Amino acid sequence: xxxxxxxxxxxxxxxxxxxxxxxxxxxxxxxxxxxxxxxxxxxxxxxxxxxxxxxxxxxxxxxxxxxxxxxxxxxxxxxxxxxxxxxxxxxxxxxxxxxxxxxxxxxxxxxxxxxxxxxxxxxxxxxxxxxxxxxxxxxxxxxxxxxxxxxxxxxxxxxxxxxxxxxxxxxxxxxxxxxxxxxxxxxxxxxxxxxxxxxxxxxxxxxxxxxxxxxxxxxxxxxxxxxxxxxxxxxxxxxxxxxxxxxxxxxxxxxxxxxxxxxxxxxxxxxxxxxxxxxxxxxxxxxxxxxxxxxxxxxxxxxxxxxxxxxxxxxxxxxxxxxxxxxxxxxxxxxxxxx
Numbered sequence: 001x002x003x004x005x006x007x008x009x010x011x012x013x014x015x016x017x018x019x020x021x022x023x024x025x026x027x028x029x030x031x032x033x034x035x036x037x038x039x040x041x042x043x044x045x046x047x048x049x050x051x052x053x054x055x056x057x058x059x060x061x062x063x064x065x066x067x068x069x070x071x072x073x074x075x076x077x078x079x080x081x082x083x084x085x086x087x088x089x090x091x092x093x094x095x096x097x098x099x100x101x102x103x104x105x106x107x108x109x110x111x112x113x114x115x116x117x118x119x120x121x122x123x124x125x126x127x128x129x130x131x132x133x134x135x136x137x138x139x140x141x142x143x144x145x146x147x148x149x150x151x152x153x154x155x156x157x158x159x160x161x162x163x164x165x166x167x168x169x170x171x172x173x174x175x176x177x178x179x180x181x182x183x184x185x186x187x188x189x190x191x192x193x194x195x196x197x198x199x200x201x202x203x204x205x206x207x208x209x210x211x212x213x214x215x216x217x218x219x220x221x222x223x224x225x226x227x228x229x230x231x232x233x234x235x236x237x238x239x240x241x242x243x244x245x246x247x248x249x250x251x252x253x254x255x256x257x258x259x260x261x262x263x264x265x266x267x268x269x270x271x272x273x274x275x276x277x278x279x280x281x282x283x284x285x286x287x288x289x290x291x292x293x294x295x296x297x298x299x300x301x302x303x304x305x306x307x308x309x310x311x312x313x314x315x316x317x318x319x320x321x322x323x324x325x326x327x328x329x330x331x332x333x334x335x336x337x338x339x
Contacts, residue, residue: 024196024226026248027075027129027140028059029266035094035112039066039202041246043268046171048117048146055114056125056142059096063248064198064225066206068098070109075129077113082121082153089113099203120147122154135259138250139163142266145171161186162253162263170267173241179267180238182231183251189235190263193251197227197239200246244271 031045031054032038038057048054058075061068077089095107117123123144130137139160143153154169167180183190201209213221231237231251241247250264 024062024198024248024250025060025069025131025134025136025138026063026198026250026264027127027138028057028061028063028200028248029125029127029140029142030057030059030246031055031142031144032057035096038096039098041200043171043244043246043270046142046144046268048123048144050117050120050146052117052146053114054117054123054144055112057094057096057110057112058091058127058129059098059108059110060129060131061098061108062101062198062225063200063246064206065210066099066201066203067101068096068108069100071111071129072131072133073129075111075127077111077125077127078158079115080124080126080153080156080158082119082123082150084156086158087115089115099207117144117146120150121152122146122150122156124153124156124158126158126160128160130259137161137259137261138264139262140264140266143170157184160263162190162251162261164249164251164263164265166265167236170265173267173269174272175244175269176240176242176272177269178238178240179247179249180236181249181265183235183237183263185253185261185263189233190231190251190253191233191235193231193235193253195229195231195237195239195249195251197229197241197250198225198248199241199243200248241267241269244269 030038030041032041033055035057056077058071058077059068060071074091074093077091078086079089080086091111091113094110094112096110097105098108099105100108115123123146125142125144127140128137129140139162141158141160141164145154151169154171155166157163157165163184165182165184167182168177170179173179183193183195210221210225213224217224227239229237229239235251237251239249245268247267247269248264249267250262252260252262254260
């Protein structure tokens with residue numbers, strides 16, 4: 001009996017350990033006005049105006065579950081401007097409020113860095129972070145866009161050891177758009193590599209949605225936390241980002257010996273445009289209007305046939321229906337115009 005108890009405890013410990021590793025750690029790079037609003041990050045925070053001072057906050061944790069960990073080392077933070085100029089930024093240690101993996105609220109070690117947006121176009125913020133506990137070096141990129149139709153610089157290569165080169169412009173992407181890119185390692189395509197995809201949630205929503213996932217998919221809740229695909233023989237991959245929010249896409253080089261080296265690209269995804277309420281007449285309304293038009297045309301055809309039968313003057317077949325259709329097309333136009 002004692003042996004069974006020890007075996008059971010061992011299995012429980014394995015399950016707890018595997019659950020802790022199931023959701024992916026990511027280096028979160030969030031632009032914000034203040035430390036108090038950093039968790040309210042939106043796609044618009046990755047947009048700037050010329051002359052703005054942008055402050056980016058760097059945290060380490062699980063974006064989907066909103067779980068945080070103290071950063072184990074000082075991240076290296078740099079920016080590449082549209083003209084290719086690279087500037088290394090000075091980091092400052094801070095603390096941010098959050099929740100740990102046991103569900104306890106607390107403060108966690110993080111960092112911030114600031115720069116001036118002095119060029120129209122796209123500035124790439126790129127970060128190197130090493131975490132010994134996770135046996136990983138994380139290379140993360142995020143794009144700050146400035147200027148109307150100044151769509152230059154978002155696909156630049158910054159020289160990270162593992163790096164994602166986007167094929168899709170990473171701003172103006174609506175929910176449901178497909179993101180594609182190429183994973184590189186030491187300048188060569190990273191083939192057959194795992195690519196993890198995860199969306200960020202605020203604390204309250206993270207708690208709520210994780211509880212729902214555990215209830216609905218008790219056999220494997222993390223399968224809906226961290227999505228997974230693989231790169232092909234040219235290091236390429238695709239994935240649909242089906243919700244608005246801040247997405248993390250990470251491709252990992254997993255060597256036989258030594259630390260994993262991952263490249264991460266952050267993609268702010270906006271809501272579908274135009275919004276559903278502004279898209280005009282719904283499909284159901286249009287079908288109903290068409291059905292009414294068809295019925296009215298049939299009624300008009302019957303009325304014309306009856307009138308022709310009672311009159312000595314021959315009637316042109318379908319003549320009455322033609323007028324009915326014209327009238328109903330006008331009615332449809334008015335319905336559409338009112339929307």
